Amino acid sequence: MKRTLSILLVLSMVFSVFVAAGCAADKNASADKTEIVLQIGSPVMTVNGAEQKIDEEGTVPVIVNERTLVPIRAIIEAMGGTVGWDGEKREVSLDYNGDNIRLVIDSTTAYFNGKASELDTAPAIINERTMLPIRFIAESFGFDVAWDGDTQKITITKTAEAAAATPEAATAEPAATEEPAADTAEAASSKTLVVYFSCTNNTKKLAEKVAAAAEGDLVQLVPAQEYTAEDIDYNSDCRANREQNDATARPEIKNVIENFSDYDTVMICHPIWWGTIPRIIYTFMDSYDLSDKDVYMFCTSGSSGISQAMSDVKKYAPEAKVIDGMRGTGSTTEGQLKDWLKGNGYGK
Numbered sequence: 001m002k003r004t005l006s007i008l009l010v011l012s013m014v015f016s017v018f019v020a021a022g023c024a025a026d027k028n029a030s031a032d033k034t035e036i037v038l039q040i041g042s043p044v045m046t047v048n049g050a051e052q053k054i055d056e057e058g059t060v061p062v063i064v065n066e067r068t069l070v071p072i073r074a075i076i077e078a079m080g081g082t083v084g085w086d087g088e089k090r091e092v093s094l095d096y097n098g099d100n101i102r103l104v105i106d107s108t109t110a111y112f113n114g115k116a117s118e119l120d121t122a123p124a125i126i127n128e129r130t131m132l133p134i135r136f137i138a139e140s141f142g143f144d145v146a147w148d149g150d151t152q153k154i155t156i157t158k159t160a161e162a163a164a165a166t167p168e169a170a171t172a173e174p175a176a177t178e179e180p181a182a183d184t185a186e187a188a189s190s191k192t193l194v195v196y197f198s199c200t201n202n203t204k205k206l207a208e209k210v211a212a213a214a215e216g217d218l219v220q221l222v223p224a225q226e227y228t229a230e231d232i233d234y235n236s237d238c239r240a241n242r243e244q245n246d247a248t249a250r251p252e253i254k255n256v257i258e259n260f261s262d263y264d265t266v267m268i269c270h271p272i273w274w275g276t277i278p279r280i281i282y283t284f285m286d287s288y289d290l291s292d293k294d295v296y297m298f299c300t301s302g303s304s305g306i307s308q309a310m311s312d313v314k315k316y317a318p319e320a321k322v323i324d325g326m327r328g329t330g331s332t333t334e335g336q337l338k339d340w341l342k343g344n345g346y347g348k
């Protein structure tokens with residue numbers, strides 16, 4: 001009972017802060033970029049470079065089952081969202097930019113806009129603070145999350161362009177713009193290649209739409225040894241898991257991409273395997289020179305975002321200009337992809 005009362009007290013404080021949080025939210029929303037940096041064990045976070053305490057009690061982010069749990073109040077506030085609490089159901093409700101996440105304490109089932117997905121780590125109450133899995137929350141709300149194991153830092157970012165590229169914004173009528181003649185000429189002569197790797201066709205379908213939206217050439221990365229259903233049964237000791245666990249694994253690609261050097265822009269479409277790119281994408285990066293190419297990345301996944309995949313490609317191909325990445329789903333449309341590309345500096 002005492003514990004329940006403490007939780008309610010904490011959450012009522014959370015509420016009052018959120019009511020007053022409009023100013024902070026507006027301020028962050030108007031910035032070009034929102035960047036929140038947290039560190040495991042540190043009670044201080046930075047929001048767009050400015051240090052602030054996570055809360056008055058000195059609560060720190062912790063790792064449980066390899067997932068980072070954080071006291072969510074200050075972070076959602078910095079993102080520009082709101083939080084609600086249903087004490088009877090022990091349910092936290094987070095709202096941001098028209099999207100809603102519901103999480104239940106000690107349950108690994110989370111709901112994004114009513115759709116259930118499974119978490120590795122359940123939200124928990126630790127030292128009377130509600131601690132929530134930050135990656136799931138931030139990525140569901142369209143933020144990128146990067147983890148630096150050396151410094152134990154989590155960086156959560158969203159650019160104004162990325163915010164503008166949410167599906168809600170993408171369906172809005174684009175403003176009429178007049179392209180400068182020089183840009184148009186450059187766009188017409190530049191060539192785009194869309195490559196994809198796909199075992200169960202989710203990424204293939206997305207890649208086809210990406211190629212149509214980008215007016216690019218589409219090429220499949222065909223594994224020399226096809227992946228069977230057994231090979232990708234990730235709940236077992238399957239081939240895909242073994243490859244992901246082996247930093248040196250480079251599954252062979254059967255086909256060769258002709259005239260790769262003719263392309264200025266390369267779009268890499270891939271499924272997320274264990275939070276990042278499958279090893280065959282490393283084979284692709286070993287086989288073709290990405291230096292000076294504009295690189296866009298597109299993924300499909302159960303729920304994970306693309307941020308780790310992007311940072312792994314940036315690390316492996318530092319000469320490439322990795323511009324941005326997007327997680328698509330079965331319902332992503334060619335129009336949304338076109339708007340997203342336009343919002344991310346793609347010239348065609």
Ligand SMILES: Cc1cc2nc3c(=O)[nH]c(=O)nc-3n(C[C@H](O)[C@H](O)[C@H](O)COP(=O)(O)O)c2cc1C
Binds near residue numbers: 198276
């Ligand atoms: C080995 C393996 C690992 C996976 N790891 C993740 C993961 O970490 N996060 C996630 O959201 N989905 C994960 N998935 C699900 C796939 O990303 C998802 O089903 C994807 O859409 C499959 O794309 P495809 O149909 O193009 O092969 C994994 C799938 C496999 C086979």
